Amino acid sequence: MTDEPFETELDVYRDRVSKPLFRLFGTYGLGEKWWLVLGLVTSVLAYGTVLVTPIVLGTTIDAVFTGESAYTLPLVPTAWLPTEATAQFWLSAAVVGGALLGGALLQWVRGVSMNFFAHGVMYAIRVDAYEKMQRLDMTFFDNKETGEIISILNNDAGNLEILFDNALGDSVRIGVIVLGVTVALMYTNWQLALVTLGAVPLLIGFTWWFMRVIEPRYTRQRETVGDLNTRIENGLSGIELVKTTSTEEYENERVRGVSRDVFDAQMDVLKLSYFYRPGMELVTGSVLLATFVLGGLWVFSGPPLFFSGELTTGDFVVFMLLTQRLTDPLAQSASIVDWYQNAKASGKRICGLMDVPVRIQDAPNAIALDDVDGRVEYDDVTFAYETGEGGGTSTERPVLDGVDVRVAPGETVAIVGPTGAGKSTVAKLLLRLYDVSEGAVRVDGHDVRDVRLADLRSAIGYVSQETFLFDGTVAENIRYGRFDADREAVVAAAQAAEAHGFIEGLSEGYDTRVGERGVKLSGGQRQRIAIARTVLQDPEILLLDEATSAVDTETEYLIQRSLDRLAADRTTLVIAHRLSTVKGADRIVVLDEGQVVERGTHEELLAADGLYANLWGVQAGEVESLPEEFLTRATERPANRRD
Incomplete structure (x- = not known):
């Protein structure tokens, strides 16, 4: 600091x-x-x-x-x-x-x-x-x-x-x-x-x-x-x-x-x-x-x-x-x-x-994104964060380098890899929180830079590890983004997110104030409210960024069950550190140093005996640590590198 x-x-x-x-x-x-x-x-x-x-x-x-x-x-x-x-x-x-x-x-x-x-x-x-x-x-x-x-x-x-x-x-x-x-x-x-x-x-x-x-x-x-x-x-x-x-x-x-x-x-x-x-x-x-x-x-x-x-x-x-x-x-x-x-x-x-210029905004003739099928493509994507010093023109070393990922409508694809590999950046580029340095990110064949931002983000339900709740009631936080939803829809969303039970146990139920940033609730409770918010949004594409990494095993099971229910029949991109949560994905993409080093199903990647197999072995307790080459790369990554 x-x-x-x-x-x-x-x-x-x-x-x-x-x-x-x-x-x-x-x-x-x-x-x-x-x-x-x-x-x-x-x-x-x-x-x-x-x-x-x-x-x-x-x-x-x-x-x-x-x-x-x-x-x-x-x-x-x-x-x-x-x-x-x-x-x-x-x-x-x-x-x-x-x-x-x-x-x-x-x-x-x-x-x-x-x-x-x-x-x-x-x-x-x-x-x-x-x-x-x-x-x-x-x-x-x-x-x-x-x-x-x-x-x-x-x-x-x-x-x-x-x-x-x-x-x-x-x-x-x-x-x-x-x-x-x-x-x-x-x-x-x-x-x-x-x-x-x-x-x-x-x-x-x-x-x-x-x-x-x-x-x-x-x-x-x-x-x-x-x-x-x-x-x-x-x-x-x-x-x-x-x-x-x-x-x-x-x-x-x-x-x-x-x-x-x-x-x-x-x-x-x-x-x-x-x-x-x-x-x-x-x-x-x-x-x-x-x-x-x-x-x-x-x-x-x-x-x-x-x-x-x-x-x-x-x-x-x-x-x-x-x-x-x-x-x-x-x-x-x-x-x-x-x-x-x-x-x-x-x-x-x-x-x-x-x-200060707004760089990420609708193109002059932005395309309306209607009736989204959910096809997502990362086409030779390279990205580096701008430092902001001296007017925001200089950049750090690339976080992603030549990334290619294809997700078919209704398919679940997981992005895994060591800390600092660039996993969360993949999610931010899909939401167009940042624009790619090279290549393109596409939804239904449209470059996300060419479609209306509101349409793009409305089509994507984002659940991250860092859940944010506003200082308001539980119902207000679930309804956030769908302000016209009635109480029945809010309750149904909470039930789908495995949140209805604990909400009913709160002092004022759905009218309980959660405090600034949701401080009156536990991490697992905040996460389930965030999932309920996404359920109510009913998006065509689901983006899960380490959604269960900060909770206990029992809560993780409840959250994972609600996420599985939410992901059914939706295009789902899962950013995960805990590999046990993604072994059932249709495909798993392994990132290291911002590049795709492996891809396949859980079984195929274990059989390949590469980075994924080593990560799985460490998490499953089958090996004591990662090979020295991976540990060396991890310690040599810049301190300011963002995942």
């Missing part, structure tokens, strides 16, 4: 992504554009009301309380305004109150619409990413860790939701306020406004520097979170092994190591963020102080320094209130930059996943 990362196909395509947020917005955001438009319009109006209070208060102070100027309101004709001071006061109060109430209502509409937009985008991205993941080839999953995928579907999609809701909404707020305040300040006193607005270019330059420096740190942070998810998922999935080997501390140490990587990556981000945020606040606070000092001196003793003209008390109040409205949003732009960079790193990972 190693924790050293290597470059996978996802990493390669992620690194090629440019402008991920524009791409995701164009793909998904436009579909929710009306919510966005409503959110942006109400944002402009809501944040525009923020400017009403200081402007009205400044006018009221100068006209009603100090008498320094006439009573006016922006955009309101003077003829509409009252001339009496008390009426002017109450009109100002009413305008401010109306602005506050209108702003609150507009903020509610803004919040609802922007959340509909952001969550709608997140929903679409998460669903599309999961659907894309479902279509990806098995090679992708051979080289990518589960926790990393979960991180993309969950954490990264969530980061985009934050961007499209909080960051986008706050950006509009800052834009509206900065523009509105700038206009208001310039209109009130352009000289003092230059002091207040002088910090804006400095803040923009500071932000540009911060964005360039923080981006790689956010990318690293997202990668370490994915690594942590993977490590935790692996530890929980293998909890039984951890406990039975007393390796809790070893696993704890591995999680500590990855958690430390997350901590270090997060601190790299936070240390820079906590330099940027106080810096922004210092600059904006200094602007507020400078405006207060210069404006106050101006009111008390006339224009300071090189300034000229008059600054009334009301204008000074407007400046202070508007400057305060300006400094807070500018300081909060640090959060927007954080959200943007975090979402950009997440967007690259999502776009990278979307860009």
Whole structure:
């Protein structure tokens, strides 16, 4: 085991992504554009009301309380305004109150619409990413860790939701306020406004520097979170092994190591963020102080320094209130930059996943596979697994080399051989989980690459050694793939699979929940439920991959009896390690080092006294071990070779 990362196909395509947020917005955001438009319009109006209070208060102070100027309101004709001071006061109060109430209502509409937009985008991205993941080839999953995928579907999609809701909404707020305040300040006193607005270019330059420096740190942070998810998922999935080997501390140490990587990556981000945020606040606070000092001196003793003209008390109040409205949003732009960079790193990972090519899919003019007879052919098949490093282009040494196998309709053919001979690969190629490197696999004379995948896989019932059950009821797991089957059909399938008896003995019978991966059931029980699932599918071709290798003798007998019943009158391909389970096959094909070395019936192969006879002798206890030549080859096989 190693924790050293290597470059996978996802990493390669992620690194090629440019402008991920524009791409995701164009793909998904436009579909929710009306919510966005409503959110942006109400944002402009809501944040525009923020400017009403200081402007009205400044006018009221100068006209009603100090008498320094006439009573006016922006955009309101003077003829509409009252001339009496008390009426002017109450009109100002009413305008401010109306602005506050209108702003609150507009903020509610803004919040609802922007959340509909952001969550709608997140929903679409998460669903599309999961659907894309479902279509990806098995090679992708051979080289990518589960926790990393979960991180993309969950954490990264969530980061985009934050961007499209909080960051986008706050950006509009800052834009509206900065523009509105700038206009208001310039209109009130352009000289003092230059002091207040002088910090804006400095803040923009500071932000540009911060964005360039923080981006790689956010990318690293997202990668370490994915690594942590993977490590935790692996530890929980293998909890039984951890406990039975007393390796809790070893696993704890591995999680500590990855958690430390997350901590270090997060601190790299936070240390820079906590330099940027106080810096922004210092600059904006200094602007507020400078405006207060210069404006106050101006009111008390006339224009300071090189300034000229008059600054009334009301204008000074407007400046202070508007400057305060300006400094807070500018300081909060640090959060927007954080959200943007975090979402950009997440967007690259999502776009990278979307860009990984799906190689195993229906041909442009795929053939419908109807009325399957069940003839299966492996025609000079050679196959090597892709490693996935560097984009998935390099391959291991061939697992199968020039394999020829013919299975007639209704015939049972067994594939046997030593571990690592390539037996399970034969099964995966028939299901087209992988495509052959050379040669062809055919069903009823059709190359499996030319027929519709759904038709091909629906025609094949696959029972493997590694049985998987979903966290649901027994009935739901049997019905999986035939969701419209009624209870009677489910029970009949369970009876055929020798599973009805133990299911009836469960606490809630067919409605008993089996737990994650079927953890509440024994291995033999899980296997029989998997067989019942295949019985319900009623396939034309049966593919059994070491279906009885992990159970006790009594359970093996029950499972084998149900398999024999299931295989009757079907084309059956049996991948087996226990030779006793296949001695009744019509033909047995012996693989070694990925090549067919023998074929024939059980009796013929025993008479040939070759590899099969030696394997049979070892399993039957007639010989103590395999000949030295076979043991030597087995020990020389690469550690990463897959059977």
